[in-house]
Amino acid sequence: MADKSNRPQLIVDGKRLDGRGFNQLRPLKIEASVLKNADGSAYLEWGNNKVLAAVYGPKEAMPKHVQDPAKAIIKCKYSMAPFSSMGEHSRSGPNRRAIEISKVTREAFESVTMLHDYPASEIDIFIEILQSDGGTRAAGITAAAVAMASAGIHMKDLIYAVSFGKVGEDLILDLNMIEDNYSDCDMPTAVSPRNNDLVLLQMDGSLTREQLHNGLQMVLDAGKTISQIQKEALQRVYEGSENGNGV
Amino acid sequence: MPRQLVIPGEMIASEPVRLDNTYVENGKTFAKVLGFYESEKRQVIPLEGIWQPRIGDIVVGIVVNARNAVYEIDLSHFTRSILIGSKFDRQAYKPGDVIEAEVKDIEDRKTLILWRPRTLIGGTILEVKPTKVPRIIGKANTMIEQISKLTRCNISVGNNGIIWLKGANVPLATEAIRKIENEAHLPGLTEKIKHMLEEETQTTSK
Amino acid sequence: MEGFDVVKISYVKELLLKNAREDGRKMMGFRPIKLVTNVIDHAEGSAQVDLGATRVLAAVKLQVEETMEDTPNQGNLMVSSELLPLAHAEFESGPPSPESIELSRVVDRGIRAAETVDLPGLFIEEGKAWTVFIDLYVLNYNGNLFDASMMAAMAALASAKMPKYDSEKKEGIYTERTEPLKINRLAASTTFAKVDKTILLDPNIHEENAASARITIANDGNVVRAMQKGLGGSFSPKEIESLVDVSLSKYDELKRIIEQAAGK
Known part of the structure; x- marks a missing residue:
């Protein structure tokens, strides 16, 4: 979080800097099955974020000593392109932040993937942030979930992620870069929508018990929209099918 | 035929039903894969995903290892596949040969036993x-x-x-x-x- | 290489005996090319190319840096490439592979030798100059990364806009990008593979696997600007000379595609 002493005014006349209301998502677009070689993939644009996610597998786990004879292991790599941010060129290669995000993302998917259906195998998830504008880990998870589904991986649910935060005493949803930098709290959350279980949760800043409750409610409400966009992305791939149920 | 695209986690039935590509939780049945649900036939047909081996399946693969008439076959799948030759066709296959065979047995969900092989030459x-x-x-x-x-x-x-x-x-x-x-x-x-x-x-x- | 590749290599060779390629192309034909620019707004210039099923994204960033001791009156160029693990089942994450380093260095030499970027023009003031970073992101690998990367890099450069210079802070103002980056001339590359006795342009992945030798020739329409031979086989001087002719003859077509994509 940046130095708050020179914080720009993030909320003016009840509106956020980009004109959004407090509980309003940025425009979200997802396209499924965009890469030919990957077993599953998705491209996502969320505000100014541009994310590519791909899945390979399940395939034989390598090296052999990492194999679990009873179930699949998931490997996940989140990385940010050196040209992804507005401003200077950054160094490529994983830093501590990317390694942590890769880990919590992997764990989010472990909680819904039916690993026992694929003994001794591995599933690889790659998330490339091509352009970043705050909330990239949530964008990465939301894209990767579509990529996992488009790879035909057995899962209990199609997860989504979004963050909420706090400016002064106001709760805001889906923080962009500048809000992320100067907010009083940021809480990326990933959800399994079938039962609203939280499969990723990180937070720093300050939140009262009540704010936590209200913030999570904002996430779950927005989740209905996000889930719908995820499903429509998958539907579009199989458009023109012979049923009449809105596919 | 009425069918509906389902995604993982989508409820198929509000009662427990034993169906392929679904799971039951709290007495309800959910899809576990992206697929079409055909309500009349009550089946979920996956649209994507790896091969789910069954006994009797025909496979095409490549011999990667041959030792004492026991052949390891690459089927481009995470399971291990073994073809056991008979003493009459010892050394019948060598690494690199493309073969067609049938799945005879599946051991411990990880090893496929193949039989009825046929060599496919060229192509x-x-x-x-x-x-x-x-x-x-x-x-x-x-x-x-x-x-x-x-x-x-x-x-x-x-x-x-x-x-x-x-x-x-x-x-x-x-x-x-x-x-x-x-x-x-x-x-x-x-x-x-x-x-x-x-x-x-x-x-x-x- | 796995067993399945070996079968496909035999098939590529068998077809070539009948003077045919898997996708019905002529020996000296490119796969369909689709090139679009401005795909990453945060970058100063960007382009994505589909060369058949090979997809490469190139992004250009400009940044104010200290001038180098040996070139105090000009800017710099840095080309890097990433063979992303999402692009192919056999690409792994980790430090750059020799293949990745070769790719970025060959593209770098093509751009430098053709003087595509006006490096002296990037000088700002005593001790300060712009560095042009070109990142090549391989998103889907199906053979011939050299030509795909060169095309994407050229289109990204040709569509790039310079940030304004903040002379007090000595840095770029990235919210103000108006002037186009000055381009002296475009280079285009052609990559050939030799499979048994046959030489073909723009090898796909199976043809690359079947090849004994490979050569990339970059030119600017008039002269050859960079070359790189790869793999364990060889070419005769005669073969190289005739490939240079082919390469030069492809320039206009490639230049038109790059200029069209960059809106020139």
């Missing part, structure tokens, strides 16, 4: 989505026989998504198979493929 290999194999074969083999006839190719289709082809017009056969793979979920496919093949073979013979 080339095509990898397709295993979920599309039933459409590529067609009802009672109609689709694949049609392609085989019109392109004058020998074709062996493995349930594991590996297809072996050899013959007069492999590029056209490949094109037809790719078209089926991409449009497997669309109606009227057999006619479309027939039309495409006849058109192509007529123009080339002119």
